Amino acid sequence: MTVSPDRPAVAVDDLHAAEEAVREQGLRLTSARRLVLQALFAARGPVSAEEIASGLNGRLTASDLTSVYRNLETLEGVGIVRHFHAGHGPGRYVLEGDREREYLACEVCGRVEAVPPETLDPARKAIASATGYAVRFAHFPIVGRCDDCAVHSG
Amino acid sequence: MTVSPDRPAVAVDDLHAAEEAVREQGLRLTSARRLVLQALFAARGPVSAEEIASGLNGRLTASDLTSVYRNLETLEGVGIVRHFHAGHGPGRYVLEGDREREYLACEVCGRVEAVPPETLDPARKAIASATGYAVRFAHFPIVGRCDDCAVHSG
DNA sequence: ATACTTGCAAATGATTTGCCAGTGT
DNA sequence: ACACTGGCAAATCATTTGCAAGTAT
Numbered sequence: 001m002t003v004s005p006d007r008p009a010v011a012v013d014d015l016h017a018a019e020e021a022v023r024e025q026g027l028r029l030t031s032a033r034r035l036v037l038q039a040l041f042a043a044r045g046p047v048s049a050e051e052i053a054s055g056l057n058g059r060l061t062a063s064d065l066t067s068v069y070r071n072l073e074t075l076e077g078v079g080i081v082r083h084f085h086a087g088h089g090p091g092r093y094v095l096e097g098d099r100e101r102e103y104l105a106c107e108v109c110g111r112v113e114a115v116p117p118e119t120l121d122p123a124r125k126a127i128a129s130a131t132g133y134a135v136r137f138a139h140f141p142i143v144g145r146c147d148d149c150a151v152h153s154g
Numbered sequence: 155m156t157v158s159p160d161r162p163a164v165a166v167d168d169l170h171a172a173e174e175a176v177r178e179q180g181l182r183l184t185s186a187r188r189l190v191l192q193a194l195f196a197a198r199g200p201v202s203a204e205e206i207a208s209g210l211n212g213r214l215t216a217s218d219l220t221s222v223y224r225n226l227e228t229l230e231g232v233g234i235v236r237h238f239h240a241g242h243g244p245g246r247y248v249l250e251g252d253r254e255r256e257y258l259a260c261e262v263c264g265r266v267e268a269v270p271p272e273t274l275d276p277a278r279k280a281i282a283s284a285t286g287y288a289v290r291f292a293h294f295p296i297v298g299r300c301d302d303c304a305v306h307s308g
Numbered sequence: 309a310t311a312c313t314t315g316c317a318a319a320t321g322a323t324t325t326g327c328c329a330g331t332g333t
Numbered sequence: 334a335c336a337c338t339g340g341c342a343a344a345t346c347a348t349t350t351g352c353a354a355g356t357a358t
Contacts, residue, residue: 028332028337049323064340069323071338085239085294088348090322104287119284126276131269132301133258140239140294147286182312182357203348218315223348225313242323244347 009096010079015041018080018095025078035063036071040081045114046092084139086112103141108149112141163250164233169195172234172249179232189217190225194235199268200246238293240266257295262303266295 012018018037019029027033039052039060047056049069055062072093075081083091086105094101101114120137127135166172172191173183181187193206193214203226205211207219226247229235237245240259248255255268274291281289 026337030332030338032339066324066341067339087293104285106287107290107293115285120281122280122284123277126280127274127296127298130273130276131258132304133260133296133298134304135296135298136261137297139241139261139297142281142287142289143291143293144281144287144289150286150288180312184313184357186314220316220349221314 008079009082011097012080012095013097018097021078021080022075027074027078032063032067033071033074035061036068036075040093040095045098046084046086046094046112048090048092050090052093082138084141086141102137104146105141105143106146106149107143108145111146113146162233163236165251166234166249167251172251175232175234176229181228181232186217186221187225187228189215190222190229194247194249199252200238200240200248200266202244202246204244206247236292238295240295256291258300259295259297260300260303261297262299265300267300 010021012021015034015037018041019034022029022033022037035055036052039047039056042056042060043051049065049072051057052072053063053065053068072081072083076083080096081093082096083093084103085091086103087110098114102117102120103112103114105112120142124135127133164175166175169188169191172195173188176183176187176191189209190206193201193210196210196214197205201210203219203222206226207217207222209216226235226237230237234250235247236250237247238257239245240257241264252268256271256274257266257268259266274296278289281287
């Protein structure tokens, strides 16, 4: 598939719930796995695999980048993690518990902001009636110009 | 910038017009450059740098991949070419003359379809009033489930 | 003539794969 | 015990960069 297929999202509210979800899949709860989860909870927002592996730049225990990638993939399989691409550069990973957040990226200033899903429901509705597509602005952000940048240019 | 900045688009209708546009920028019209333009016109849709370099799989003269990348970048600077990402995998390049087309990608079956901009104007309007963003669905497609796939699954 | 370009090799960045040793259950 | 994992090296994919040789203007 070209884009990440839809998986049933599993919203977990804390580290403990996440560990439960992992166990429920018959997966082992290893330290590397736990570290990835900890980082995701500590980050409070989208982070790259690299950032997780570095322990969020030293704030947490560092771990092996390969394992981080493998665990992120596993956790996406479980449904508690998701990733998206905000432009060129590494993918950004988030907990599904940051539920349904969708992203807006400004093509001028580069800012990426998250909005709750309700914000985009009208747009979703408009797209559905125009094209038949049930949209999720999850894997890619919506790209445009933010207020500020629209004002300061053509 | 995280995403490709907005450039004034220059819609060219044929190879000749494209070559004029290149000349007008004081750029040289080399055979490698011309080959890239030819491929873009022959393709009638999004193509990867690799596909262009292969001469659209043998239908045209092949050329060096590095030069293709360099020329695509140059042509994006001129404003007659643009690229977007339909998912993981290589970027896809299109002529701006395929003016303002925007893309819808189905996350289930992987289909990517182009729609004319008017189709998405209502959605654009909805996003603008909800967020203040002036949206262009140009650098990334809109990801969702197409009609067919929505029917055959949850 | 000479600056812009090409083409090839090598580098880079992101991510994946192979493989064998390590460890949860 | 034994299959699931971790860690490290090496491979892969997309794209970029360095540089000497080529060529539009």
